[in-house]
Amino acid sequence: MPADTYRTVAGRASAGFEVRGSEFVGHVSPAETVEAAEAFVAEVEREYDDATHNVPAYRVRADPLREYANDDGEPSGSAGKPALNVLQGEAVENVACVVTRYYGGTNLGYGGLVRAYSRATSEALEAARIVEERPHVRLSITVEYDDSGTVRGIIESSGNAFDAAYGERASFEVRVPIEEADELRDRLRSATSGRAEIE
CATH class of the missing domain: 3.30.70.240 (Alpha-Beta Plaits)
Structure with a gap:
C-alpha cells in the first residue's frame, strides 16, 4: 500500500446482536476531522438516548493522529479501549465508532464486555466496508x-x-x-x- 493511502470506511453502517439479553449495536462513520467524529458520536447519543451506554471510539488523521475512546460508565477498560483496539487492529483512520448497549439484566463480566464491544465494532466495520483512500x-x-x-x-x-x-x-x-x-x-x-x- 503506497504511503499516501490509508484505510477507512466507505460509508456509514450499523450492525447489532444480542448477548445474554443485552443488545449491542455498533455504528461507524467516516470522519475526516475530530469535529466530524465528535458530531457523529453526539448524533448517535441523541438517537439512542434511551440506551444504557453509548461507547465512543475514533481515529482521525491529524498531526499527530488523534485517537479517543471512552467507557461511558462501563467498567474501566472494558468498552472504549476494546472498540479502539479493533480500529487500531484494522489500521483504519478517519473513522468514528459508537457501540450502543441496552442492558438486559445479566452481567457479562469484564471479559464478556470486552468481547461484545470488540465484536460490535468489528461487525459495524465489516458492514461499512473498509476501503483504501488517499488524503x-x-x-x-x-x-x-x-x-x-x-x-x-x-x-x-x-x-x-x-x-x-x-x-x-x-x-x-x-x-x-x-x-x-x-x-x-x-x-x-x-x-x-x-x-x-x-x-
Whole structure:
C-alpha cells in the first residue's frame, strides 16, 4: 500500500446482536476531522438516548493522529479501549465508532464486555466496508457568474466530488486528493485569468 493511502470506511453502517439479553449495536462513520467524529458520536447519543451506554471510539488523521475512546460508565477498560483496539487492529483512520448497549439484566463480566464491544465494532466495520483512500483537501472556489461555467467544467472533468452554490456569486466546494490540488488550483487560475478566489 503506497504511503499516501490509508484505510477507512466507505460509508456509514450499523450492525447489532444480542448477548445474554443485552443488545449491542455498533455504528461507524467516516470522519475526516475530530469535529466530524465528535458530531457523529453526539448524533448517535441523541438517537439512542434511551440506551444504557453509548461507547465512543475514533481515529482521525491529524498531526499527530488523534485517537479517543471512552467507557461511558462501563467498567474501566472494558468498552472504549476494546472498540479502539479493533480500529487500531484494522489500521483504519478517519473513522468514528459508537457501540450502543441496552442492558438486559445479566452481567457479562469484564471479559464478556470486552468481547461484545470488540465484536460490535468489528461487525459495524465489516458492514461499512473498509476501503483504501488517499488524503484529500477541501478547496473553496468563488467566482463571478461569467466564470462559473468554465470553473464547473474544469471541476467536473477532474472527476472530484463537489458541491455548488449560487448566491450573489457562484461558489464550489471540492474534495481533491492532496497531490492533485495544486494542479487543479493552477488550471482554475489560468482558465479565469486569476479571477477565481481559491481557499
